[in-house]
Each structure stands twice: as C-alpha cells, then as structure tokens.
Amino acid sequence: MSNGYPRLLEDRDVLVVRGDEQKRALVRGWLDGYDGPLPRYRIELFLGKDLYTATAMDMFEALVRLRRQLEPKGWMVAVQGSRRDTYPSGMGRDVGGGRRIYVMRMGRAATSSDLVDTLADAALDQLATIAEQEAYRDTWHAAPKHRP
Template sequence: MSEDYPRLLEDREVLLARGVERRQARLRGWLDGYDGPRPLYRIELFLGRDRYTATAMDMFESLVRLRLQLEPRGWTIAVQGARRDTYPSGMCRDMGGGMRIYVTRTGSKTSAADLVDTLADAELDQIVTVAEQKTRHAEWCESATGRRV
C-alpha cells in the first residue's frame, strides 16, 4: 500500500511580532513521511521574501526549531505551541505527532480538557522564548509531581 507524502497538515496565516511591529506570515505544516518507524514533520514559514524551515520527529519540536531560527531576528510567532504555559506530553508527541499540547497550571496535573492545537492562534502576551517555555515547563513538572525534570 502506497502512502501519499508529503502530506499537508496545516496551511494558514499566523501573526508574528518583533517589538511593536506586527506581520502576517504563511505557516505550513507537513508530515513528510517516515524514517523507518519514526515520522518526519516539517514546518515552513514564509515571511515576505524569507522562508524558514525546520524538521523534527514531531510538530512541536519542528516549531521549537523554527522559533530558534526566528528568535535571533527578534520575531515571535503567536501560536499555542509558543505559549509560556503549554508543552506536550510524551504521549502527545509519540501518538499524536506533537500536533496537540497541554495548557499547564501550577500545582495541577493536566487532563484531556487542557489540550489545544499546537499551531492554533494564541495571544501575543502569552508568547515567550523557547528557553522561557522550557524553564516554565520544568517548574510546572516540579509543582505538579514534586519531582524535578
């Protein structure tokens, strides 16, 4: 049986910010196929004449790699996967390709009601750097489980 790859999963406009500057950009997310049993996800961002691309084993990690390309240029991308209080579980990554992530709350464990789409729109005041998001996730893990990550 033949699969059709690459498979387009997301294709829409997103908001980017750099200081007070706001720009719309085209975001595309792809499932490129499989490297053995492992999926390969790709995210592309078209900002004017610039094109940014990142590939990883799940969409969240592809987004992280894309953000790491944008951050040195001062850009942030207003999607749920870039929020201070969102992060995928291992199951979200392994079973769902990182397409959905959890909104976390200090001291509380997550449930299915806390799931949001990784590439869905988010408010700019919720967006942080990759480093800030990882730090906040480690703090949440400790508050929710009592264990350090």
C-alpha cells in the same frame, strides 16, 4: 515521496511579532513520511520574501527548531506552541506527532480539557521565548499538583 507523502496538515496565516511590529506570515505544516517507524514533520514559515523551515520527529519540535531561527532576529510566532505555559506530553509526541499540547496550570495536573492545537493562534501576551517556556515546564513539573 510515495504513499501520499508529503501530506499537508496545516496551511494558514499566523501573526508574527517583533516588539511593536506585527506581520502576517503563511505557515505550512507537513508530514513528510516515515523513516522506518519514525515520522518526519516539517514546518515552513513564509515571512515576507524569507522562507524559514525546520524538520523534526514531531510537529512541536519542528516548531521549536523554527523558533530557534526566528528568536535571534527578535521574531515570535503567535501560536499555542509558543506560549510560556504550553508543552506536549511524551505520549502526545509519540502517538499524536506533537500536534496537540497541554496548557500547564501551576498546582494542577493537566487533563484532556487542557489540550490545544500546537499551531492554533495564541494571544500576544502569552508568548515566550523557548528558554522561558522550558523554565516554566520545569517549574510546573516540580510543583505539587492536584487533580481538578
């Protein structure tokens, strides 16, 4: 592609877990360019000799699509975007490409201090499946909130 694309945004090792099994994997996040006004993000995960890749209009959705490939095999990626209690806002997806997401605390409105990087490391006890993450998001949205 021209105009400096694809652009490498993330290039580092992450922990990938399956039950008691833990492996290091290389994750790369790319901005491949634009289709008109719409961005195209790509995530690659090199797990042993296997390569998993997913593309989407934001980095968080690319991660979700990558996780959809890994979950049936029992693998979870230990990054903030795989936590039960994280999710991007619509504006964060549109303006920020889903590269930062909110930690959602029950009963509390999210603020800028709750933002974390989608592909930053996460503790293993915070990881969840996509379905668990979406259920938490729905419950958080429905719950009354107060401002901190």
